[in-house]
Amino acid sequence: MVCMISIGKCPLSDPLPILHKYYHPGDHIIGGIISQIYIFSNEITFKKYPSPELSAEHIHFTASWIYLASMELLFRHGRFIPNFKCGVKNNPVAVIGGPNSNVCLHMATILCGYKMPQLIYGSAPVMKNKSEAVFFHRMFPNGAQQYKGILQLLLHFTWTWIGVITQDEDNTEEFTENVLPMFSQNGICFDFIERSPKQTVFSEIIDILEEGHKILTIVLKSTANVVIVHGEIHTMVTMRMFNWGSEFENKPLKTLGKVWLMTAQVDFTSFPFQREWDIGFLHGALSFGFHPKVVFGFERFLQSRNPTLVKEDGFIQEFWEQAFECFFPSSDVDKINGGICTGKEKLETLPGTVFEMNMTGHSYSIYNTVYAIAHALDVMHSSQYKPSHRAKMNGGGWNHMNQHKLHHFLRSVSFNNTAGEKISFDQNREIEVGFHIFNWIILQNQSLVRVKVGRTDPEAPSDKLLTLLEDAIVWPKRFNQARPLSLCNNNCRSGYRKTKLEGKPFCCYACLPCPGGKISNWNDTDDCFQCAEDHYTNNNQDGCIPKVITFLSYKEPLGTILATSALSFSLITVLILGVFIKNQDTPIVKANNRSLTYTLLISLLLSFLCAFLFIGRPEKMSCLLRQIAFAILFSLAVSCLLAKTIIVILAFMATKPGSKMRKWMGKRLVISIVLSCTLIQAVICTVWLTISPPFPDADMQSMNEEIVLECNEGSTLMFCCVLGFMGSLAIFSFTVAFVARKLPDSFNEAKFITFSMLVFCSVWLSFVPTYLSTRGKYMVAVEIFSILASSVGILGCIFSPKCYIIMLRPDLNKKEKLMGSK
Known part of the structure; x- marks a missing residue:
């Protein structure tokens, strides 16, 4: 539709008559008619192109008729003489174009050459010629704001797997090339991106159905539950054909439960033959659009319209015949269908799918457009111009200078319309209003109800652009009022x-x-x-x-058993020491150096007590003492056994005639062996404490569910050196004892030392792999067990035979028995 506003001799009055809803081809019955409106006071004339004999369905916004209508606007009413202006009467001052973007694009080719102000109430065309764009004022809000709102809506509902259907028009290129990549950058994927066929003439309806069937097949197979529909006001015609075709596939779209998300350019429109088609597939759809304010008197105005009262309106008669399925006697409509129109039919009786009594968003844009031009002209006329200039404007010519001034006043126009809403343009000549989000509800009688469920605020930050009333949304019946999901696959759950x-x-x-x-x-x-x-x-x-904090505690069974064992063996050692002290003058006690025996028993006693340093919560002092005490005490014990063995060997060698070994016999040798071995271990421990001493630590890695409080050894190398020296000393003692085990004597202690060293070496050789394979408090338990086992081995092998003789066989505890004979 192209609407022209022109200046006549009478002042411009209330522009409400321009808002006849049936003028608007976007309101349910597509007429495809290029119309021309002249406003002179209260008089409205309406002219159609082409001639009435060509039905409205046969033409759809074709470029040739738009060019013709645009040229007709520039010449005297009723006469068409190109390149000539015959008279100055009824010259246009502005043109309202829409709703299709092609209408605005084609009319710009003609009108921009005359610097004609053009106001667009529908989809804005993509202007490649920047010089032409300055003549456009857009009553359609900023498209970028709408696309950001759609993106926020998708992200709000986590709809990341969607389909897209666009109209095969020039203005959809920007949406495909710029907007969809923005969606992808924000995590949105597309199952399909399809273009619906371009609507041209009615004769090509078969081609439209064939192309539509291809798209329908893709939609039916798609796993995406959300489909964005980006198009023009007539896109709904194609969508209704999709639904009609789906019924032949035995898969109606309404049973699939797709959530259609439509842009503001799309409105509910249809061909006359589609009026009985089911629209249930639209139930639960969401759309962006304008929220028209209630215009006082509009519904009453519609109720007063009929073909008999508006003789000069050539379009209303054709609309009346299509809407009420009747014909006027003078009409060329096929008289087989319907009865005779009386002209007294009421618009409010029409189904909502044919005609709505409420003002739609596009009609509201036209309403605001007319008021914007009226206010701009009013301000322009009331400005303080020279009297001669004013007279020229009112009575004479309307020239390009006046049109240029009108551009200026249009840019700065700001007013409150009769509905109470503020209307103004921004610096890009776009109206400064936000979009509203509507939920489409289809009632059982096929009535369409649009419920406002949200809005976009152009002044809000990008992350708060969208305001949504989710609880008010009615979803397609398939989802049983649960929020629909539109994902390529199920979510990966936690874990x-x-x-x-x-x-x-x-x-x-x-x-x-x-x-x-x-x-x-x-x-x-x-x-x-x-x-x-x-x-x-x-x-x-x-x-x-x-994690649970854990350590080898006295309160747990393992700690209790080890502590009890250490205490028991300590008491046994004390008893043995008491027995030996009590019988210190007997031959068996005096044999093999009584001082070494006492020293060995004391070292074993302290070794048993050393186990208590490993039990309980690790502290700084206990960590410093436990390994050092264990190493020195065991070195002392093993060195005592080594000294005992060496004494046995020297004693045997000294009995040979002429032997020089007698001079080595005595306490000095014993003390030298014991002190040298113990001091070497003490030096290693001192170096360890100096370089990197043990310290309390918390092991959080070894055990999955526990934090093990332990003593960090500090330097692993020094710990290995301590164990290595102790092991070397034990092996050497075992070797010497093994050599001396068969020396002739009635009581050869070397045999028992051999067994004790065998037990000692076996325990500590098995300790290394066991210690390395355990974690947490069990490592400590392994070390305590090794200390107790090796100490018990020495205690049992060395002292149990002696205790047996002392306590049970005192008859053997005599010198002559111990000396023996060959």
């Missing part, structure tokens, strides 16, 4: 992570369990993450549980 599928969009992915020790506590996480050191993963790997 899983996403992994890319080759050859699929990034929204399509598989789910893999988190590896051990990692969790994911959100759906659709890209990667799992490690719990804090003092936490561990639960069985589902979707949460972290605090």
Whole structure:
């Protein structure tokens, strides 16, 4: 529709008559008629192109008729003489174009050459010629704001897997090339992007159906539950054909439950033959658009319209015949269908799918457009111009200078319309209003109700652009009023992570369990993450549980058993020491150096008591003492056994005639052996304490569910040196004892030393792999067990035979028995 506003001899009056709803081809019955409106006071004339004999359905916004209508606007009313202006009467001052973008694009070719102000109430065309764009004022809000609102809506509902249907028009290129990539950058994927066929003439309806069937097949197979529809006001005609075709596939669109998300350019329109078609597939759809304010008197005005009262309106008669399915006697409409029109039919009796009594968004834009021009002209006329200039404007010519001034006043126009809404343009000559979000509800009688469920605020930050009343939304019946999901696949639940599928969009992915020790506590996480050191993963790997602090305690069974064992063996050692002291003058006690025996028993006693340093909560002092005390005491004990063995060997060699070994016999040798071995171990321990001493530590890694309080050895190398020296000393003692075990004597202690060293070496050789294979408090338990076992081995092998003789066989505890004979 092209609407022309011109200046006559009478002042411009109330422009409400321009808002005849049936003028608007976007309101349910597409007429495809290029119309021309002249406003002179209260008089409205309406002229159609082409001639009445060509039905409205046969033409759809074709370029040739738009060019013709645009040229006709520039010449005297009723006469068409190109390149000539015959008279100055009824010259146009502005043109209202729409709703199709092609209408505005084609009329710009003619009108921009005359610097004609053009106001667009529908889809804005993509102007490649920037010089022509300055003549446009857009009553349609900024498109970028709408696309950001759609993106926010998709992200709000986490609809990341969608389909897109666009109209095969020039202005959809920008949407495909610029807007859709913006969606992809924000995590939106597309199952399909299809172009619906361009509507031209009625004869090509078969081609439209064929192209539509291809798109319908894609929609039916798609797993996306949300489909964005971007098009023009007549796109609904094609969508209704999709639904009509789906019924032949035995898969009606309404049973699939797709959520149609329509841009503001799309409105409910149809061909006359579609009026009985089911529109249930639109139930639960969402659309962006304008929210028209209630215009006082508009409904009463519509009720007063009929063909008999408006003789000069050539379009209303044709609309009346199509809407009420009747014909006027003088009409060329096929008289087979319907009865005779009386002209007294009431518009309010028409179904909502044919005609709505409420003002739609596009009609409201026209309403505001007319008022904007009226206010701009009013301000322009009331400005303080020279009397001669004013007279020229009122009575003479309307020239390009006046049109240029009108551009200026249009840019700065700001007013409150009769509905109470403020209307103004921004610096880009676009109206400064936001979009509203509507929920389409289809009632059982096929009536369409649009419910406002949200809006966009052009002045709000980008992350708060959208305001939504989610609880007010009615979804398609398939979803049973639950929020629809539109995902390529199910969400990866907690405990899983996403992994890319080759050859699929990034929204399509598989789910893999988190590896051990990692969790994911959100759906659709890209990667799992490690719990804090003092936490561990639960069985589902979707949460972290605090670790339990643990150490070898006296209160737990293992600690109690080890402590009791250490205490018991300590008491046994004390008893043995008491027995030996009590019988210190007997031959068996005096044999093999009584001082060494006491020293050995005391070292074993302290070794048993040393186990208590390993039990309980690790402290700084206990960590410093435990390994040092253990190393020195065991070195002392083993060195005592080595000294005993060497004495046995020297004693045997000294009995040979002429032997020089007698001079080595005595306490000095014993003290030298014991002190030298013990001092070497003491030096190693001193170096260890100097370089890197043991300290209390918390091991959070070894045990999955526990924090083990332990003594960190500080320097592992020095710990190995301590054990290495002790092991070397034990092996050397075992070797010497093994050599001396068969020396002739009635009581050869070397045999028992051999057994004790065999036990000692076996325990500590098995200690190394066992210690390294255990974790936490069990490492400490292994070391305590090795200390007790090796000490018990020495105590049992060395002293049990002697205690047996002392306590049970005192008859053998005599010198002549011990000396023996060959």
